[in-house]
Amino acid sequence: MAAAATCGAGAGSPGSVAAAVDRSSATSFQRKGPRAGGADGGGPRLVSIAGTRPSVRNGQLLVSTGLPALDQLLGGGLAVGTVLLIEEDKYNIYSPLLFKYFLAEGIVSGHTLLVASAREHPAGILQELPAPLLDDSYEKEFDEDGCNHKTPDSSMKMKIAWRYQLLPKMEAGPVSSSRFGHYYDTSKKIPQELLRTAKWHGFFLPERISPPLTVEPCHLTHGYMKLLEFIKKIVSEEGVDGSHPQKKTKNILRIGIQSLGSPLWGDDACCAEACDDSHSLTKFLYVLRGLVRASLSACLVTVPAHLIQNKAITARVTSLSDTVVGLESFVGSERETNPLYKDYHGLIHIRQIPRLNNLICDESDVKDLAFKLKRKLFTIETGL
């Protein structure tokens, strides 16, 4: 980050703050922050990492969420150094899909993954990832699914996809892909050779949990504390926080955390309105954001927001995240039989988009967005 900014007053400042000043001036990670790719005052030095691209608006480094339609709605992609929060749909049918797309995109782009879950083993999650549709097979998918709902936006999306074809493709291996944002076939599993080349770290809560102390340091739920320590360890091991300046090739760390806030993590935010750990989830998100901001990572967290009893926590969780996307599926609701929604599976709400390094943000003009899981593709369409 641009020259260590804590406490310029010098004399009398607490020791640990002064230490932060020294540490950051020792790394070479100074002038160009991990997020401010081209927008720094000291001249643009775009960091070229596979699977990323600078934002059109302010040179911010972006990664794809795995869903090109969602990337477009978020202003080009997910900014590196930010946290994307997905509010799960009621029966948790579609949010695991977004989670898997995010991870699959990381594997195809060659990023390092950190998968955390309290429910499923990360190795199992990775086995279930969808297969990427590389090169020409995706065009057939678009044609087969018909063109009845051709809104101007989706036809523009087609044109962008065509242009990608003209870009020189990198050679053979399934791992390397010069494209930003891929399409995935949810009916097929990711090929094993692609998985084998992937670099990932897993955090499965039942394996990591040790007999809890009576009072946790910082008073976080035991599971959250362990996860934060694990993330910090991986961030410094992988060197994404700039702690290994001699490392030539930089890579992005994609962190995926599933169902944060659910009782499986030991948090009772979903169980009672006046819960004991009422600040656990929000403190966790704050420290997570601090970790992610200071490194070349992008984080996706899914939260069962509909289960959280205390609405104040939901509001605080939203303001503590950078980007917030809510999924509302029609399953089981009266909208399922509403003729207006008959072709769609649910609504997608872009609740918050961050204003990073800028006074304004790329808000989409259209607020009515519905999603549909077509035979093999997840599409988002505008206007109903």
Place this chain on the structure above:
Amino acid sequence: MADRSGYQQMTALGRSRLKGKLTLLCDAKTDGSFLVHHFLSFFLKAKCKVCFVALVQSFSHYNIVGQKLGVSLTTAWERGQLVFLEALKTSLDIFFQTPAGPHPLQFLREASARNLQPLYAFVQEALKPEDGGEATWRHPVLLVDDLSVLLSLGVRAVAVLDFIHYCRATVCTELKGNLVALVHDSGDAADEENDLLVSGLSHQSHLILRAEGLATGFCKDVHGQLKVLWRRPSQAAAQRDRSLTYQYKIQDKTVSFFAKGLSPAVL
């Protein structure tokens, strides 16, 4: 530096000694951070000494926006005009290891922080007048972005109100400076602690700037409405408080204000 008993005395003294301006920035269902960027660049350009407690964003974020608004935070920091507490970064130090001494963000380690005394000590140290007579900078300013996040981190609303009360005593009365703080106002009564904080601060403020979304919903050309309210908290309410309402549109390097309904897009 005030010791613990001094802090408690100050809290008990009440409002009678408080003068100076407390400006409250409030946003309701919209993003009011443009006001923070404005005040930061305004005070830096006015050659005031600024202590900025940035709890939600990183230094480079404010720096890049500041450059669009015409100030360089890096230069201001190097010259000693700006004291910046980048909480996102320093929170990692205090969270993962036990600190050696008192740390401004010590409340992160506590279950339910009863007071923000270390943070106050940091502010007091940052803004104390320079020794040796001649002051390089004009009156000091404390800027906080934002106070609502302290509630999410386990601090009680009463503790935040005490902290502001105490900062007002030092910054506004003693040092004749200004205090500007941002809070989020959710409006619906879901977050009681936050409502308590907002009402408590509103009653103490001299100037309230409230950014809200439009009642009619999202509009591409008018991003929201800004209500400006001048108050005199220490005097009797015999004189009416003045208030003005503007609508605004945020652009890349500036924010344009216009009277209600007179947006250039509509005319």
